């Protein structure tokens with residue numbers, strides 16, 4: 349005869365999240381009402397209804413997610429997190445004065461030198477940005493910036509996943525081709541036991557690197573099975589310049605070089621032809637679209653409808669906060685969906701579920717990490733976000749996907765779990781001291797303004 353399961357028959361796990369409306373983003377599009385997730389150490393052990401999970405598992409820690417939606421951790425597919433302290437430094441300017449008068453001079457002073465001060469700048473700016481990502485439900489970033497070793501320390505401290513790529517800007521330099529990839533490989537070796545980190549090769553763009561550097565990047569990426577992260581066709585002059593200098597449009601040029609045979613993600617992709625899209629689709633290369641940054645710097649709109657028609661894999665990034673100016677990927681998704689509905693004159697285009705898929709499971713595929721992350725399924729890493737829907741702004745709740753994309757925004761993020769660890773609890777950072785981060789940001793604000801004579 350069946351009796352109630354005795355507590356000593358229950359399997360022990362680390363954490364149970366219960367009573368949630370779970371958007372798993374798995375291949376069957378499963379939505380679990382009154383659902384629960386059992387987490388054992390860094391992985392999801394089981395997922396199901398709260399009743400079924402509590403009948404099988406007991407946990408050291410239980411998180412009640414009643415009146416909450418649980419989604420996989422959001423993936424920021426293109427960003428420059430250490431630019432955090434340049435947020436709002438110079439806005440509403442054309443690209444050239446923005447770069448020449450503000451960003452590059454400040455990077456020259458605060459980032460480039462091999463001094464303790466510059467290493468500290470990158471470390472603290474990364475911590476600050478990582479904290480802001482957590483607040484916005486981002487658990488994984490694909491980053492491109494300098495001083496990767498300091499970024500690595502900061503991401504480990506914050507408990508946030510990241511692929512770090514040191515930008516290669518080799519035009520005008522005497523590059524020893526043997527050195528290409530050396531830094532990324534040595535960091536990969538140094539951090540091989542850090543499950544949150546990975547490293548990419550990051551040739552900044554076609555126009556900032558000579559051909560032989562890109563050829564060598566392709567060789568190293570293939571030999572070492574390393575992700576390549578670059579910018580592509582962000583400004584309207586890029587395709588013409590590539591055609592003039594190399595006799596080919598950017599994507600055929602990358603194909604000739606061998607980069608389309610590597611795991612490749614490229615940011616922006618605004619000025620791309622349909623012929624180029626066919627090559628992208630064949631190769632599996634992904635485009636990380638950064639709508640808000642592109643609009644703010646007046647670079648245009650990525651042709652999302654055409655990318656999807658050609659079956660090019662797309663995902664979304666915030667870009668750096670100097671050009672966005674926030675790390676709220678949910679608001680980026682909201683804005684992108686609405687803008688592209690209007691451009692397509694089609695309100696059915698980019699439905700909310702598809703947007704969330706592209707910021708989670710599709711982004712994980714784009715970064716070649718979908719074996720471990722991107723959806724909530726047993727065996728995958730426990731990276732998830734609990735969104736508070738108890739307030740008036742989140743009720744009534746007719747459709748959870750549209751609530752997540754169109755109604756909630758980063759302010760609804762209540763708890764974040766990465767690699768099985770609660771890193772944001774009741775909107776408080778568990779690993780970082782927010783007051784200390786704000787204090788540091790104020791210190792650096794004063795230093796930056798002093799340098800600019802403001």
Ligand SMILES: [Zn+2]
Nearest residue numbers: 579615667668
């Ligand atoms: Zn960028």
